[in-house]
Amino acid sequence: MRLRTLELSKTYEKKYKALENLSLDLNMNGIFSVIGRNGAGKTTFVRILSTELLPTSGKGFINEVDVVEDAETVRQDIAVVPQEARPLPWLTPLQTVSSYLMWRGYSYRESNEKGKEALRELGLEGKEGQKSRKLSGGQKRKLMVATVIASEAPVIFLDEPTTGLDYLSRKELWQLLSRMKKDRLIILTTHYLEEAETLGDQIMILDKGKLVDIGGIDDLRSKVKLPYVLKVHSENFRIEEDDVQVHNVSDKETFVYGSASKIYGLIPYLVTNKMKFTVEEASLSSIFEQYLGTDEDEEENEEKNW
Amino acid sequence: MRRKMKRRIGSQIMASILVNSIYAMINYPVVLVNTLLAPLAILAVVTFASRGALLPVAAVGALIMNMVSSGTSLQQDLSHLKNDMRLQDMIVSSPTSSLVYIIGMAISEIVYSIPTIAFLIVLNAIFVKITLLGGFILFLDMATIFTFSISLGFFLSTFTSDIIQSWGFSGILSPLLTTIPPVYYPITYIPYPYRYLAYLSPTTYASEIAQSQTGFYNPGTSGFAIAWIVLLGITAALTYLALKRSRWREI
């Protein structure tokens, strides 16, 4: 599957820039995680590529078909769970999934069979006959995901599908997405960076409508200044070093972010003082902070210069 | 390939009917009488106030009102599905086209009001004297006003962004199109120059056509023809607008 955009921009009501000159070219199957703060433009990105919203300028292609000019063709191949989509309260879960499949063109019988199967996969089989309004918030989210998964569309957009899911349900969904991703492209937006990291074969960071960076987790890590983290478990650990970032997690635990040479330089001291420690690669959340943190610092500097 | 296409469109239309009427009716049977109340209430008032003289007019008027209500309910239903449920986003991004969606939803509104329509047809059969040709003309008249209101409802719904706005539209439309114009009473009851105002509403033309068949108004051949021309003209224009200018995909 291929996803390509060219200088894609969206300005709402001639004022609010939600997306600015976004260009990317992905040729992959698997999961494409899109992360960014509230208002970064994730939903706007998803809605334009899923043919729900017109861009202000620029182009978008799914498998090289233009999402503006040839939306009908694109729509054969995509399925979307919008960020705020909810199941209709007067339908049962099975009616919810099967009616969506019928809108996609499956017959009534096929839709019911596929619907039952998808509900089973997401652990909703006991609920298929009762009205959706009786489902919990997390079960409703799962139902929406079941709906598009059942469709067998090769390109799937999930806008924050796991918000509100409990930890175990989220992991169940991860397993399911990992199982289905082999011959599909799943565009997933999320605020859970652990999720974006675990699932994302490619990760895109958006900020204020601009593309900050895009790549696999190792690519992104290799570009930040502090790609390693030293976790020290000791009450007596104090550090005064340049070019590292220190987080006092608690009085017993300190995280030190730094480059490989900086971190390894600290180890002899820890060993001599018999302090417990581990060294890890920085997680996506610390990479994310570094990407967006530096951005804000620059802005502050700019402001001071005025 | 052709047959597959046809079957697919059949499925898509069926999905709208199931979701918007049949499942709602099965899961909440109380909605079965939902659409009956408003036309019945006005029908009763007009009938009693005229000591029964206007019952035939009001019975046909109630049918017209039902057709118009289908449009305003469509507008409300679509706004709800679009703005509160985000269902329309899922439909827009699916292979269902706006035309197929609106056809399915339009039929669903008819299905939804089947109990009401059945009741009103029985009432008309008992109290309204009409020729076979007249009955056929009445049917065409109803079909046209239905198309008009469905197009209007769809057109408006694509512009609403929340439910309050949508209530606003339907709250305005219903009295303007059905309660005030001569739908439940003969047009001759309105003195000039106010009668000209009545001609601003397309339902007035539909009503003229209906009343000419039930014997309550005689517009003459040319008046009858003009009523049809205007009604069809407005309906065609609005249907065109609904299909071409409604905001299926957001900007």
Ligand SMILES: Nc1ncnc2c1ncn2[C@@H]1O[C@H](COP(=O)(O)OP(=O)(O)OP(=O)(O)O)[C@@H](O)[C@H]1O
């Ligand atoms: N319909 C709209 N009209 C005007 N502005 C909008 C509209 N939709 C979004 N915006 C603005 O565009 C920007 C990007 O919004 P978007 O919904 O794409 O962000 P997001 O990354 O999905 O945020 P979140 O994580 O909160 O879902 C925001 O500043 C938002 O206020």
Ligand SMILES: [Mg+2]
């Ligand atoms: Mg969003």
